[in-house]
Amino acid sequence: MRIAVVGAGALGLYYGAMLQRSGVDVCFLLRRDYQAINTSGLQVRSVNGDFYLAQVKACRAPAEIGAVDLVIVGLKTFSNDQMIELVRPLVGSETAILTLQNGLGNEELLAEAFGPERVLGGIAFLCSNRGEPGVVHHLGEGRIRLGEFRAGLTPRSDKLALLFKEAGVPCEAVADVRRARWEKLVWNIPFNGLSALLGQDVTDILTCSHTRKLVRELMLDVIAGANAQGLSKEIDGTKFSEQMITFTDGMDHYRPSMQIDREEGRPLELEAIFAIPLQRAAAAGTTMPRVDMLYRLLASGEKI
Amino acid sequence: MRIAVVGAGALGLYYGAMLQRSGVDVCFLLRRDYQAINTSGLQVRSVNGDFYLAQVKACRAPAEIGAVDLVIVGLKTFSNDQMIELVRPLVGSETAILTLQNGLGNEELLAEAFGPERVLGGIAFLCSNRGEPGVVHHLGEGRIRLGEFRAGLTPRSDKLALLFKEAGVPCEAVADVRRARWEKLVWNIPFNGLSALLGQDVTDILTCSHTRKLVRELMLDVIAGANAQGLSKEIDGTKFSEQMITFTDGMDHYRPSMQIDREEGRPLELEAIFAIPLQRAAAAGTTMPRVDMLYRLLASGEKI
Numbered sequence: 175m176r177i178a179v180v181g182a183g184a185l186g187l188y189y190g191a192m193l194q195r196s197g198v199d200v201c202f203l204l205r206r207d208y209q210a211i212n213t214s215g216l217q218v219r220s221v222n223g224d225f226y227l228a229q230v231k232a233c234r235a236p237a238e239i240g241a242v243d244l245v246i247v248g249l250k251t252f253s254n255d256q257m258i259e260l261v262r263p264l265v266g267s268e269t270a271i272l273t274l275q276n277g278l279g280n281e282e283l284l285a286e287a288f289g290p291e292r293v294l295g296g297i298a299f300l301c302s303n304r305g306e307p308g309v310v311h312h313l314g315e316g317r318i319r320l321g322e323f324r325a326g327l328t329p330r331s332d333k334l335a336l337l338f339k340e341a342g343v344p345c346e347a348v349a350d351v352r353r354a355r356w357e358k359l360v361w362n363i364p365f366n367g368l369s370a371l372l373g374q375d376v377t378d379i380l381t382c383s384h385t386r387k388l389v390r391e392l393m394l395d396v397i398a399g400a401n402a403q404g405l406s407k408e409i410d411g412t413k414f415s416e417q418m419i420t421f422t423d424g425m426d427h428y429r430p431s432m433q434i435d436r437e438e439g440r441p442l443e444l445e446a447i448f449a450i451p452l453q454r455a456a457a458a459g460t461t462m463p464r465v466d467m468l469y470r471l472l473a474s475g476e477k478i
Numbered sequence: 479m480r481i482a483v484v485g486a487g488a489l490g491l492y493y494g495a496m497l498q499r500s501g502v503d504v505c506f507l508l509r510r511d512y513q514a515i516n517t518s519g520l521q522v523r524s525v526n527g528d529f530y531l532a533q534v535k536a537c538r539a540p541a542e543i544g545a546v547d548l549v550i551v552g553l554k555t556f557s558n559d560q561m562i563e564l565v566r567p568l569v570g571s572e573t574a575i576l577t578l579q580n581g582l583g584n585e586e587l588l589a590e591a592f593g594p595e596r597v598l599g600g601i602a603f604l605c606s607n608r609g610e611p612g613v614v615h616h617l618g619e620g621r622i623r624l625g626e627f628r629a630g631l632t633p634r635s636d637k638l639a640l641l642f643k644e645a646g647v648p649c650e651a652v653a654d655v656r657r658a659r660w661e662k663l664v665w666n667i668p669f670n671g672l673s674a675l676l677g678q679d680v681t682d683i684l685t686c687s688h689t690r691k692l693v694r695e696l697m698l699d700v701i702a703g704a705n706a707q708g709l710s711k712e713i714d715g716t717k718f719s720e721q722m723i724t725f726t727d728g729m730d731h732y733r734p735s736m737q738i739d740r741e742e743g744r745p746l747e748l749e750a751i752f753a754i755p756l757q758r759a760a761a762a763g764t765t766m767p768r769v770d771m772l773y774r775l776l777a778s779g780e781k782i
Contacts, residue, residue: 371675372778384774391771467695467771470688474676 175337178203178242178264180257181249184302185274187310189246189318189343191218191227196341201231201239203260208234210308219305220312222342241266244334247273250435251280251446258287265292270330272320274298276362276431277446278355278454281323294331295351296320297358301428313428317344321351349406356400357409361418362430362447364392367468369433370442377427380419388464390415395462399455444473479641482507482546482568484561485553488606489578491614493550493622493647495522495531500645505535505543507564512538514612523609524616526646545570548638551577554739555584555750562591569596574634576624578602580666580735581750582659582758585627598635599655600624601662605732617732621648625655653710660704661713665722666751668696670736671772674746681731684723692768694719699766703759748777 176199179190186202194200204211215228233239245264249257257280261271265288272294273280281295297320301313318338322331331347338345348354368379368388379385393415401408422428432442448469455462480503483494490506498504508515519532537543549568553561561584565575569592576598577584585599601624605617622642626635635651642649652658672683672692683689697719705712726732736746752773759766 372775374778379778382778385778388771388774388778463767464771467692467768470692471672471676471775474678474683474686474689474692 175199175244176242177201177244177246178236178239179246179248180236180260180264181247181253181275182207183248183250184304184310185298185300186246186248187216187304188218188220188300188302188312188316189248189274189298189338191216191225191310192316192341192343193337194227194230195225198337198341199231201233201242203236203239204232204234207304207307208232210306214308217305217309218312219309221314222312222316236260236263239264241269243269245269245271247271247275247280247284249275250440251275251277251443252441254280254283254446257283261288270294270334272296272334274318275446276443277359277448278450279446281351285323290323293323294320294334295323295355297351297354299358301425303429303431303434314425317346319346319348319351319354321348321354323351325350325352352403353400353405353407353409356396356403356405356451357414359447359451360393360396360400360409360414361422363396363451363465363468364389365422366430366432366443366447367392367465367472369430370436371468371471373433373437375427375429375433376422376425380423386419389419392464392468393418395464396451398460399451399458399462399465402455402458402460404458442472444469448472479503479548480546481505481548481550482540482543483550483552484540484564484568485551485557485579486511487552487554488608488614489602489604490550490552491520491608492522492524492604492606492616492620493552493578493602493642495520495529495614496645496647497641498531498534499529502641502645503535505537505546507540507543508536508538511608511611512536514610518612521609521613522616523613525618526616526620540564540567543568545573547573549573549575551575551579551584551588553579554744555579555581555747556745558584558587558750561587565592574598574638576600576638578622579750580747581663581752582754583750585655589627594627597627598624598638599627599659601655601658603662605729607733607735607738618729621650623650623652623655623658625652625658627655629654629656656707657704657709657711657713660700660707660709660755661718663704663751663755664697664700664713664718665726666734667700667755667769667772668693669726670734670747670751671696671769671776673734673737674740675772675775677737677741679731679733679737680726680729684727690723693723696768696772697722699768700755702764703755703762703766703769706759706762706764708762746776748773752776 299317335345335347397411483490578600603621639649639651701715
């Protein structure tokens, strides 16, 4: 099986490295890290034990890779305007495409360009960030939930889940990936949003009673939006928000990706994590007023 | 008539200077500006024409002033824990006390300490800030609406309004000062809050469609809170919010006091402008969810 990783930030590098270490043939499409990885390989500094890949297939253009069996998309969603052209040369007659990006709307873009039958979505619960070029830090977690864009469990989704599991990545195939995406938003919206707006990590946010209360209220907003989507099963607001907060209480000063993006002057993933979910909630006849307010506060900051 | 000004920030210095220029006997209780004003007088740089007071009665302790006819309180509300002891030496048997502070709760503190019959509240629509010690900048507006804490128009409230008018300060005595305070909150809550949170002036805020929408939503929240208070007359939400926004569109990059307080590392007036109004709204059985969210975002920032 031949895999191409498009968008080799922390997430793409980590999962690509795990797959390669397990014996899969992986090509990385690289920009920032091309020189370092091509020359000196890829270092993974992981809570589960560091490892090093001396030989890595690194390319700078997708045409150098050609058609593969599986494309894994890890692009930041603010680069989605480049996504289709980056993926196109990798797609042959049998190619599947798995997007592990944040938020909503990514599967739809790929489905429109390449056909819905090719597309799978995956939700990554991964704490990671990039170090100097050629180094990726895996700080915790790593679990993936993936499923077909067209819903339902298939031999393909089971096979992909197995591929990740054999590479040491806990992975579960789910029938309703839309529900899994909304569940992830229950975490992403409050923690990415508040951390970027206030410049605080998740521990700062949960230690202050004011922001802890906001986290819960934002989660309940998102869950209301989710439950208006006609998912296969409703999300239990009280129980699920409690679980998510307890889970995050266990993280030690983790900085969500949007906080890092803002601190490093990159664009924020506002479209996928905020604007599209707000549109979907509105289209389903519900509102997420606190999410809307957080979005506008973040979008305003971006324009300065 | 003998007047003492307690809390001689930009507001206290400006109104005190206007009254002194009109011939009223004014004593200023000063801290930061004591040395400069005692030595070199007080400069007012005003959009209506600069003026200079060479001789100013400046004191560092209220006991040096003693009982006066009128105390004008211009203290920042985050110093309210010192207010009663600063005012006490100035109060004789006939002394009236006029608080021109921001937000809610100030008249109540004075009424509890000195009796409700002495207390008047005033709402200042003033764009001003301090320059170097001994200099105050008057950037625009200046109008005052004042009234008895116990409500109703009295000869005293009319007389005070006349005193200001004769000093060149547009002033109106109102029967329902509580309503006037809530009307002012309709401006203060969105503009002070958003400017402090985002580091943007009122023009930045109104130029961006995202924050312009938030301003309107916050105003409607506050008006709902106001109208739950049993005021003498309801505030028309659509009309009044439109007026306030149009009024503010006319300000050229004005920086609200809370933005300046945050940028200069001072505490914010969160209690008077946010927490007490939220308590009053809750006590009246209504909620102001966007105001609550803005308050928590600001309060969180304060603790860092």
